[in-house]
Amino acid sequence: MNAIEVNVKNGYKVIVDNGIFDKIPEYALTLADYTTVTIVSDSNVAPLYIERLKKGFLRANKRVLTYVIEAGEQSKNLSNYAAILSFLANNDFKRKDLLVALGGGVVGDLTGFVASTYHRGVDFIQVPTTLLAGIDSSVGGKTAVDIKEGKNLVGAFYQPKGVFFDIETLNTLPEKEMINGFGELVKYGILMGGTLWKNLLSDNLSLENCIADSIRYKAEIVEKDEFDNGVRALLNLGHTLAHSVENLSGYTVPHGLAVGYGIRRIAKACKNNGLLQNSEYEQIINVLDKFSLTYIAPFSDNALIRASVKDKKAFADSINIIVINAIGNCSIQKFKLDKLGEFFND
Numbered sequence: 001m002n003a004i005e006v007n008v009k010n011g012y013k014v015i016v017d018n019g020i021f022d023k024i025p026e027y028a029l030t031l032a033d034y035t036t037v038t039i040v041s042d043s044n045v046a047p048l049y050i051e052r053l054k055k056g057f058l059r060a061n062k063r064v065l066t067y068v069i070e071a072g073e074q075s076k077n078l079s080n081y082a083a084i085l086s087f088l089a090n091n092d093f094k095r096k097d098l099l100v101a102l103g104g105g106v107v108g109d110l111t112g113f114v115a116s117t118y119h120r121g122v123d124f125i126q127v128p129t130t131l132l133a134g135i136d137s138s139v140g141g142k143t144a145v146d147i148k149e150g151k152n153l154v155g156a157f158y159q160p161k162g163v164f165f166d167i168e169t170l171n172t173l174p175e176k177e178m179i180n181g182f183g184e185l186v187k188y189g190i191l192m193g194g195t196l197w198k199n200l201l202s203d204n205l206s207l208e209n210c211i212a213d214s215i216r217y218k219a220e221i222v223e224k225d226e227f228d229n230g231v232r233a234l235l236n237l238g239h240t241l242a243h244s245v246e247n248l249s250g251y252t253v254p255h256g257l258a259v260g261y262g263i264r265r266i267a268k269a270c271k272n273n274g275l276l277q278n279s280e281y282e283q284i285i286n287v288l289d290k291f292s293l294t295y296i297a298p299f300s301d302n303a304l305i306r307a308s309v310k311d312k313k314a315f316a317d318s319i320n321i322i323v324i325n326a327i328g329n330c331s332i333q334k335f336k337l338d339k340l341g342e343f344f345n346d
């Protein structure tokens with residue numbers, strides 16, 4: 001079992017293991033003496049896992065409520081947010097009760113945002129069931145919903161009380177969702193280098209070790225910069241062009257594939273501009289290919305760059321880009337917007 005500490009002000013543990021699912025209620029109930037537990041999930045995950053989770057809390061004599069949203073990004077919205085708040089209020093869910101996010105990043109971000117605001121903040125735990133949520137979205141306390149003006153535009157920093165990731169839940173995850181998670185996994189590999197990168201290169205990869213390393217890396221970054229004013233920006237490696245691709249495609253290109261493309265382009269730009277050695281560039285391309293991150297965006301560089309300016313991470317006439325100096329050595333570099341085309345030019 002990996003128990004990774006996230007040492008922020010209200011610190012917590014991320015427990016990662018195979019086959020811990022039925023123990024999650026027991027772990028969660030060591031956090032506090034909750035009366036009611038509300039499990040939020042989605043229409044794909046609930047039929048697979050909600051009854052199992054519910055059973056453990058019932059066995060401990062807790063009152064258990066469940067709330068199931070339609071699966072998909074379109075559910076991460078203000079109307080579901082308001083509907084869950086009303087559900088909790090109408091069911092006498094109190095300030096000292098527990099919310100549980102059972103699912104991928106959509107359920108996690110939405111439930112976390114509800115938790116951050118209901119009664120000005122209630123306890124919640126994350127039970128991620130996608131690779132992406134397990135290595136990224138469930139850790140670090142970013143919660144959000146989308147509005148029509150933009151993705152994740154409304155949200156809060158609000159840490160969970162614990163994260164419990166049973167890797168076995170990935171056995172039911174569709175392959176395209178695994179590939180989605182690989183986009184973030186390769187990102188962590190390039191940022192961290194070391195054991196994680198070696199593991200990604202290996203023919204005998206240990207997914208559990210990759211997951212634990214990614215979470216450890218993320219926890220360290222979040223500890224240094226919980227509120228995203230500095231080094232946490234490193235976690236946006238490959239994300240500038242990825243957000244543009246998602247935007248221009250009307251969100252039909254999955255996030256992980258878009259991140260894979262963003263990494264491919266930034267790696268090439270770093271090599272062409274003399275920042276990254278050719279041998280490491282080739283390793284990155286091989287790893288992207290190995291994890292089926294082979295999507296190539298059909299948009300012109302002009303269109304991609306214009307779209308990135310509209311992204312919330314762009315400031316005035318410049319933009320922060322995460323550059324790869326070497327595997328395990330990335331940095332934040334500010335670019336004048338009119339120089340960006342030149343940098344990405346093949």
Ligand code: NAD
Nearest residue numbers: 044071104105106107129130132133137142169172173177
């Ligand atoms: P998701 O939650 O939509 O899950 C993907 C699909 O897999 C859904 O259809 C879901 O029902 C299904 N699914 C989930 N677990 C399953 C399982 N074990 N078996 C079968 N089906 C399963 O998507 P995601 O990729 O997990 O998360 C994407 C979201 O995460 C986006 O909204 C993104 O903005 C957010 N995100 C947040 C952060 C953060 O720091 N908070 C970081 C990265 C991404």
Ligand code: GLY
Nearest residue numbers: 136140142232235
């Ligand atoms: N996924 C980016 C972050 O948590 O900051």
